[in-house]
Amino acid sequence: MTGMVALVKRLMASRLSRPVDVVRIYREHLLDATAYAASSRRDLQLSRSDGYASRKAQLDGQIIRAYHQIEKGMALPTPRRPYGIKVKERLVKLLALAAEFPDPPASVADGRSALAALDNHNSTGAIDSTVAPLPQPAPDGADDAARLMELFERRHSVRDFDASRPVDRTALKKAVELAGMSPSVCNRKPWHVSFFDSTESKKAILRLQRGASGFGDGIPVVAVISVERSLFTGEGERFQEWIEGGIFAMNLVWGLQAQGLDSCLLNWSKRNRETRALRSVTGLSDSHDVIVVVGIGHGRAGHRVTRSPRRTLDELCTFEN
Ligand SMILES: Cc1cc2nc3c(=O)[nH]c(=O)nc-3n(C[C@H](O)[C@H](O)[C@H](O)COP(=O)(O)O)c2cc1C
Secondary structure (H helix, E strand, O other): OHHHHHHHHHHHHOOOOOHHHHHHHHHHHHHHHHHHHHHHHHHHHHHOOOOOOOOHHHHHHHHHHHHHHHHHHHOOOOOOOOOOHHHHHHHHHHHHHHOOOOOOOOHHHHHHHHHHHHHHHHHHOOOOOOOOOOOOOOOOOOHHHHHHHHHHHHOOOOOOEOOOOOOOHHHHHHHHHHHOOOOOHHHOOOEEEEEEOOHHHHHHHHHHHOOOOOOHHHOOEEEEEEEEHHHOOOHHHOOHHHHHHHHHHHHHHHHHHHOOOEEEEEEOOOOHHHHHHHHHHHOOOOOEEEEEEEEEEOEOOOOOOOOOOOOOHHHHOOOOO
């Protein structure tokens, strides 16, 4: 409150602010403060760190986090032996909690196999090839690297789609499968993509999104990428979903491109009330955070893209001792 009073005083003192501006800015400030408080309340509800996993997704996240520690232990240069005593205790408790759900999360089976592998490792020294497999060998030949670089260099956001060319669902599914290979913190895999192809739904989403003016009508498929918030726990992970969601979104774009599909990421930098409206239009769960919307289709023959100059290498990176 004192912050707001100070803000108003500062604005009143400013020669640039007319009373009407002061009221507008004050109103914006109040709206922001209310929305931030609501977001924090929701974050706390969905991801409290006291180990109380009332939601299935919360429990799923905690089970994955625990068994992933076991996996990591076996992928170290020299796996310790014995190791994982504490994490075993925790995982056993979490699996018992999971058993109370009529339809336990899918991570239960992976948790069990990790526990069995841990016990076997601690007693015999064996490394379980399911829990810690050898990586697939890299394909030899320069072709693959060249193709990958070409994929990076050729990609551009497309804002001029051929509305008459349908988008193959198999290609969309393949792109999602590829994006699903993305890394995520302790392999939490929190992502979901909803695809929309009816004119009505696309219109409703893009009306709320407001970043596709001039090309929204021609977008064949609109996707909404979201992340399950309850899979992250406590203050330390309070922004994690945005990282995971960003990595996945980019990989979905690569996956689409690999399937011959063009796309344009469309920001979801929105107020809570707009997200609520999107939930009611799309049926998105309350516990999912919206990362970004994506317009997908085949670029119209002869379409143009933006120049979008890049930062120089010197700006992008430095090498320090
Ligand atoms: C998170 C995110 C949100 C974006 N939102 C929009 C948008 O709302 N509308 C739009 O036309 N482009 C949007 N873009 C596309 C950017 O303008 C574009 O990626 C950038 O200018 C670089 O151009 P390029 O993608 O062609 O390389 C967005 C990009 C990102 C990564």
